[in-house]
Amino acid sequence: MSPSQPFAIDSAYVIKGGTVVDATGSRQADVLVKKGRIAAVDKALDHKHVIDAAGCIVAPGLVDLHTHLREPGREEAETVESGSRAAALGGYTAVVAMPNTEPALDNAAAVRQVLDLGATALCDVRVAGAITVGRRGEQLAPLGEMAALGVRLFTDDGNGVQDSRLMRRALEYAGALGVTLAQHCEDEALASGGHMNEGAWSSRLGVPGIPAEAEELMVLRDIALSRLTGTPVHFLHLSTAGSVAMVGAAKAQGLRVTAEAAPHHFTLTDAECAGYDTVFKVNPPLRGEADVAAVRAALADGTIDAIATDHAPHALEAKEQPFDQAPPGMLGLETALALGLTELGLDHQRLLALLSWQPARIAGISGEHGGPIVEGASANLTVIDPAATWVVEPEHLASRSRNTPYAGRKLTGKVRHTILRGEPVVLDAEAQR
Amino acid sequence: MKHLLSVNDLGADGIEEVLRLTDSFVEVSARSIPKVPALRGKTIVWLFYEDSTRTRLSFETAAKRLSADTMNFSVSTSSVKKGESLRDTVETIEAMGIDALVVRHASAGVPWQISQWVDAAVVNAGDGWHEHPTQALLDCYTIRQRRQSLHGLRIAIVGDVKHSRVARSDVLAFTALGAEVTLVAPPTLLPPSLEGWPVDVTSDLDAVLPKADVVYLLRMQKERQHESLLPSLREYTALWGLTRDRARLLADDAIVMHPGPMNRGVEIAAEVADLPNAVITQQVANGVAVRMAVLYLLLGSGAELVA
Amino acid sequence: MSADDVRRAVTRIAHEIVERNHGLDGLVLVGLQTGGVPLAGRLARELQRIEGTDRIIPTGTLDATFYRDDIGLRPLVPEAVTDIPGSLDGRTVVLVDDVLFTGRTVRAALNALNDYGRPRAVQLAVMVDRGHRELPIRPDYVGKNLPTKRAEMVDVSDDGVAIGDVVPK
Numbered sequence: 001m002s003p004s005q006p007f008a009i010d011s012a013y014v015i016k017g018g019t020v021v022d023a024t025g026s027r028q029a030d031v032l033v034k035k036g037r038i039a040a041v042d043k044a045l046d047h048k049h050v051i052d053a054a055g056c057i058v059a060p061g062l063v064d065l066h067t068h069l070r071e072p073g074r075e076e077a078e079t080v081e082s083g084s085r086a087a088a089l090g091g092y093t094a095v096v097a098m099p100n101t102e103p104a105l106d107n108a109a110a111v112r113q114v115l116d117l118g119a120t121a122l123c124d125v126r127v128a129g130a131i132t133v134g135r136r137g138e139q140l141a142p143l144g145e146m147a148a149l150g151v152r153l154f155t156d157d158g159n160g161v162q163d164s165r166l167m168r169r170a171l172e173y174a175g176a177l178g179v180t181l182a183q184h185c186e187d188e189a190l191a192s193g194g195h196m197n198e199g200a201w202s203s204r205l206g207v208p209g210i211p212a213e214a215e216e217l218m219v220l221r222d223i224a225l226s227r228l229t230g231t232p233v234h235f236l237h238l239s240t241a242g243s244v245a246m247v248g249a250a251k252a253q254g255l256r257v258t259a260e261a262a263p264h265h266f267t268l269t270d271a272e273c274a275g276y277d278t279v280f281k282v283n284p285p286l287r288g289e290a291d292v293a294a295v296r297a298a299l300a301d302g303t304i305d306a307i308a309t310d311h312a313p314h315a316l317e318a319k320e321q322p323f324d325q326a327p328p329g330m331l332g333l334e335t336a337l338a339l340g341l342t343e344l345g346l347d348h349q350r351l352l353a354l355l356s357w358q359p360a361r362i363a364g365i366s367g368e369h370g371g372p373i374v375e376g377a378s379a380n381l382t383v384i385d386p387a388a389t390w391v392v393e394p395e396h397l398a399s400r401s402r403n404t405p406y407a408g409r410k411l412t413g414k415v416r417h418t419i420l421r422g423e424p425v426v427l428d429a430e431a432q433r
Numbered sequence: 434m435k436h437l438l439s440v441n442d443l444g445a446d447g448i449e450e451v452l453r454l455t456d457s458f459v460e461v462s463a464r465s466i467p468k469v470p471a472l473r474g475k476t477i478v479w480l481f482y483e484d485s486t487r488t489r490l491s492f493e494t495a496a497k498r499l500s501a502d503t504m505n506f507s508v509s510t511s512s513v514k515k516g517e518s519l520r521d522t523v524e525t526i527e528a529m530g531i532d533a534l535v536v537r538h539a540s541a542g543v544p545w546q547i548s549q550w551v552d553a554a555v556v557n558a559g560d561g562w563h564e565h566p567t568q569a570l571l572d573c574y575t576i577r578q579r580r581q582s583l584h585g586l587r588i589a590i591v592g593d594v595k596h597s598r599v600a601r602s603d604v605l606a607f608t609a610l611g612a613e614v615t616l617v618a619p620p621t622l623l624p625p626s627l628e629g630w631p632v633d634v635t636s637d638l639d640a641v642l643p644k645a646d647v648v649y650l651l652r653m654q655k656e657r658q659h660e661s662l663l664p665s666l667r668e669y670t671a672l673w674g675l676t677r678d679r680a681r682l683l684a685d686d687a688i689v690m691h692p693g694p695m696n697r698g699v700e701i702a703a704e705v706a707d708l709p710n711a712v713i714t715q716q717v718a719n720g721v722a723v724r725m726a727v728l729y730l731l732l733g734s735g736a737e738l739v740a
Numbered sequence: 741m742s743a744d745d746v747r748r749a750v751t752r753i754a755h756e757i758v759e760r761n762h763g764l765d766g767l768v769l770v771g772l773q774t775g776g777v778p779l780a781g782r783l784a785r786e787l788q789r790i791e792g793t794d795r796i797i798p799t800g801t802l803d804a805t806f807y808r809d810d811i812g813l814r815p816l817v818p819e820a821v822t823d824i825p826g827s828l829d830g831r832t833v834v835l836v837d838d839v840l841f842t843g844r845t846v847r848a849a850l851n852a853l854n855d856y857g858r859p860r861a862v863q864l865a866v867m868v869d870r871g872h873r874e875l876p877i878r879p880d881y882v883g884k885n886l887p888t889k890r891a892e893m894v895d896v897s898d899d900g901v902a903i904g905d906v907v908p909k
Contacts, residue, residue, distance in 0.1 A: 203624035206541040206563030206601060211625070276542025320520040322540030324561070450817075457803065457818045466855045469806035499806075733811050 013424075014045045015417075018053030018383060021348050022060050022371035023357045031058055033379045036422030040375055051424065053383045056416055059352050060371030061093025061123075061380035062337060063359040065182075065260050066157070066236060066308035068329065069095070069125070071117060072110075073102025078313035078400050080114060083333070084121030086311070086398040088425045090333040091415035093380035094124035094360070094369045095311075099135065100158035106130035106141040111149050122425045122433065123418075124380070126363060128153040131170050131181060137161050140170055147177045152364030155182035157236055160218050162188055168225050175231035180258075180362065182234040185218035185243065186210075186284070195324045197270040197285040205273060207323060210285050212240040219243045223250045223257060232256035234362055237310050239265045239284035241294035248303040258362050259298075260308035263332055263339040266295045268405060278319045278326035279405050282312070285328075299354060300346060306359035309336045313401035331404040334397050339406070341386055341413030348386065383417040390414050398431065436548045436555040437727055440566045440605035448606055451726050452574050458725035461498060462718075471733045472501035475532040479505045480523070480547075481558070482538040487693060488558050491717070492535050492567075495724035499733070504531070519543065520550050527551045532732055536560070554731040562596050568692055569602035571723040573610060575716045576647060579688055584611035589641045591617040591673060592651030592700055595624050599692045600651055604632055617641050619673065621662040638673055642682040649690045650675055653700045666699055673700070680705045688712055741884055741901035746867065749883035750779075753865055754786040756881050761832055764791055766860065768831045772849055773803040774819045775838030775896060779867060783836060800824040802835075804848035828857035834881075838896035840866040843877035867896050 012034040020029045020041060030045035030053075031038060064087060070078035080097070087095045097114055099105035105114060111127045118125025129146035133139045135156040143154055154174065160183055161167040167183075174181050191214035196202050198209025219235060223246060226233040238244055238259050247259045264282060269289055272280040280286060298304040312329025319326050340351050360370025368378045392409050394402040418426035425432055434442055443451065461469055477496050479489055489505075496503045506526060523534065533554040536544045541561030548555040559565040576583055588607050594600040594616050607614050608631045615633040616623065627634060635641060642648065653669060663669050670676065675689065680702070683689070689701075689711040697703040706713060741749070761767055764787060771780030784797040805811075805818040835849055846864060853859060867883035872890055888894060888903060895902045 198625050200626040200628035203626045204601075204629065206561050206598060208562075209625055276545045278546075317518045317521075320518045320546075322519060322538065322546070323542045324540045454817060456821050457806075460821045460823070461806070464855055465857075468855070470851070471806035471811055729806075730817075733806075734815060734817050 011049060012039070012047060013049035013051055014047040015051045015053050015058055015381070015383060015419075016045070018056045018058040020058045020373050021352055022373045023353065024372045026349055031373060031381070033419065033422050036379055038373060038375055038377045038379050041373055051383070051417055051427070053416070055385065055387065057348055057384040057386055058373065059382050059384060060356045060360075060373060061369055061382045061418065061420070062091045062355045063363060063365065063369050064092050064095040064309050064311065064333065064336070065153070065306055065359045065363055066262070066310045067095040067097055067333065068100065068310075068312045069097045069114070070101065070313055072113065076400070077315045077318070080117040080121055080125060082398065082400045083311070083313070084118065084123045084125060085431050086331075086333040088122035088418045088420065089398050089415060089429070089431055090335070091337050091382035091384060091418055092123050092333060093382065093418060093420050094126060094363070094365055095333070096126045096128050096153055096363050098157045099128050099130040099155065104130045104135045106133050106135065108142065108145040108149055111146050111151060115149065122431060123420060124365075124369065126365060127151055128155050128157070128182065130154065131156045131161055132166065135159055137163055137166065140166070140173065143170075143174060143177055143179065147179050152179050153182050153234065153362070154179060155184060155236065157182070157184040159188070160184045160186045164221060164225070167222065168229060171225055171229040171231045171233070175229060180232050180234050180364070182236050183218065183222050184236050185215045185222065185238070187214045187217040190214040190217065194285075195281060196273050197287045199270060199288055201270045201273060205276070207273070212242055212287065212291070215240055215284055216242040216246065219246050223247070223255060226250070226255050226257055232258065235259040237262045237265065237284055237308065238295065238304065239287050240291050244294045244298040244303055248298065251303065258305045259303070260306040260359070261295045261299060261304045262308060262310040263336045264330060264405060266292060266299060267339055267343050268292075272405065273323070276323045278321065278323055279330060279403050281323060281326055281328050282310070282330050283328035296344065299344060300350070305354070306362060307336060307340060307354045308359065309333050313399050314403050315401060319403050329403070331397065331399050331401060334399065335392060335404065335406050335411065337384065337415060338390070338411035338413045342411045379419050379422040381419040382415055384413060385416045386413050388412070388414040434731070436544070437566055437731060438544050438548060438555065438557045439564050440569050440602045440609070442566070445609040448570065448573060448609060451570050451723065451730065452577060454726040454730065455574050455719070455722045458498075458722040458729070459719070461725070462722050468498050468500060470500045471729055472496070472499035475501045475732050476530065477501050477503050477533045477535060477728065477732075478526055478531050479503065480526070480534050480536045481506070482508050482543070483559070485537050485559065487717075488537065491720040492558060492724050494721045495728055498721070499725055499728055501728065501732070519546065523547050523551055527553055533728065556727065556731065559598050561598065562601070563598050564602045565598040566602050567720070567724050567727055568599050569606035570727065571716055571720045572603055572649070572690060572692075573606050574719045574723055575690065575712050576688060578715065578719070579712065580646065582611075583607060586612045586646040587615070587644055588612045588647040588649060589615045589617050589638075589645045590649045590651065591638060591675070592653055593622045593657060594618050594651065595622045596654065596657075597651050603649065604630060608632070615641055617673065619663065619669075622657070639679065639682060642679060643684065645683065645687055647688045647690060648675060648683065650700045652692065652694065653696055655696075670699055675701045675705050677702045677704050680708065683710065686710075690716060693717065743898060743900045746883065746896070746898070746900055749867060750782050750786050751790075753881040753883065754783055754790055757783070757787065757834060757863075757865070758791060760880070764793070764795065764797060766831050767797060768825065768828065768833050769797060769799040770802050770824065770833055770835050770853070771799065772835060772837040772845060773801055776836040777801050778898075779838055779896070780836040783865065798825040802849055802852055804845060804852045807848035807851040809844060809848070822852070824856045828853060828859045830858070830860050833859045833862045834865050835862060836865045838867050839894045840864070840869045840879050841872055843873045843875035846877050847875050868894055868901055870894050
């Protein structure tokens, strides 16, 4: 493949030789981009500027429902700028930044600060607002003023809303605003003091465990509250077979629930914790093999709607603590797509549904992201070489942090180009700014 | 073997080797001048993030009898309190040119993490609930003094298995040497899963005592009653304590063990701890010789001990 | 050396020990682990026989591993427990080994003996002196001086003394 040439933001070019895959199907076609929009999708389009896509998939840009950008407050771990670069390199054109920053994104001013930082980022940065003030689970945050800034998703992620009555009120209130509440499902009393999945491994390793039921109790409760209030609930990072089964049953009853799973929950088990490497500490914790199998099955059969990275950067010194003192979380943006291609065995359209248009719908940004790739649509695209192999090298990641659990792992499938509103922000796997 | 992190690092053959070598150090310890120059010029650092005067003194005595130089890294007065990371701390210590780090930490796995960061030998002197391999070795040695072999012995480990590094290491060591281990505890004090543990489990101590060759009592932490793991210590003693009445159920030659420090009147009645069946003092005495054997194998012998 | 040669050498050494020490008073035999231990036993019985006494000659064993100067250079794990009969203060110790080579084992043994008391004198009895000394140590009693190459191995047993090539482990 010949190296592609850099382009000015406003210029026109054709993405040539690829297979266009979106929600409507898959076809051999070139894509002409002009002034940030898709000008034509057809066979044998020509233009003096060409972005090579031979042998590649041309897809709507990926959308991450669950990114921790750490700004403000933890800039040593990640910034909006570094995180968005990691996202673009991972094929994402939009990410939803989680509100568990310091201070929390629980009001319009805080949200606006991150949106402003995101305005010049390498991907579209959307914000999830906190459900409660300071994410303390005590008092409802001003959802309305944040919704007025375009916030469509609210969560106290990092914590679940423990108080059932408060969660009910939040759902009722959110219903009027037409926004979605997303829950980090964890019964804190039951999970209290735990640092990995409770089971054979935690028992052997002498590490206090978090039982699957700590997650499942809150999934059960929030399904009930969704039924009670008639408003949608989105379940963040589901990790257990029981959670998946309950969400499947709720959907079968017609409840408006959606769910996401993180790549590590379909690739890694709690056996990884055997060496006490804190890079494998994450919340919800890595579970057992049966849970991994259930998450994979739910991704294949549609019970789970989206793959979301839960990209959670932590500085080296924070992770170089004892296992029970290190913060939970692992990087995800730059490896999610390749893990999906390598591990899941799904056809490309199904996998991209999980990574692009379904999360775009949950995030409330379908108008701009997630396709379909048709004339007139915003040119948010990613060009993927599904056959390229590469090895994850933490030191070569764009994130400011290095806490990937996949160091040294060989993956198949690589992002070649990422186009944000017509601007090629990544060309031949190199960020352009 | 470069480090001693887990009993599993040794395996049955390695445990046998340590116990055989311990005989030589018991002899050294019995001399009028109980000191040999085997580790002259070696420097050992005690990195104790958790108070344990007994274990530290035992290791210190062992090191001195081998003529090693020792240094104490006192956590309470150090930069640890100022937020230095674990890795920075151990790398700083290693830069001083040391041969071994003996680590005690309240968090499981810390000796594993440290062994990834340093070239010095790392000895696990107890990590959280996880392991305490030298305790298991001295327990095996003590049992063998009375019973020659552990093979086929019925050993009951009684009490708070869930939070016990001693229990985890003992289960590995006792079963590796062929003993039949039964855990006796209220379900709240057992690990949530015993999958892969080659043990029997019961909550009925009275049923176990008559057949037991060894009764190993674990220390009962007083805090457990505040965590809703137990209604009260009194109830624990009534159901799982080795009271004077219960001790009558023991076979005449049964051995009573405890890793110390004992809560007399809680897990063990005061009189029972003083019966001839109790080998608790021998455990402490053997601890020094076993730790000499471990330090010598890691630092002095150049011998390979592979599981 | 044949088995008979070894037997005759033991008898001769026993006579030399009695002659030099004017009897058996205050004498302690200490066999070095492991080759010297059986030899010390044989010497003790022979001493008893030629002096015609029922008195047991105090005989101990010594493993000098912890005192060696090559700790860490090669695998060194003691073969057996040291067992010294009583205090050595004022006694005459005859260290017994099968083969005297570099002298380093004997040096380690001399250091080790110090920790058991202060003998009046220490003497050294060996079945074979094969040369190649690295320290100023010489035996008081020798079964046979046997010129060898450095790389050769000398084996002493009840069947006699044999020289062979070092068998790589």
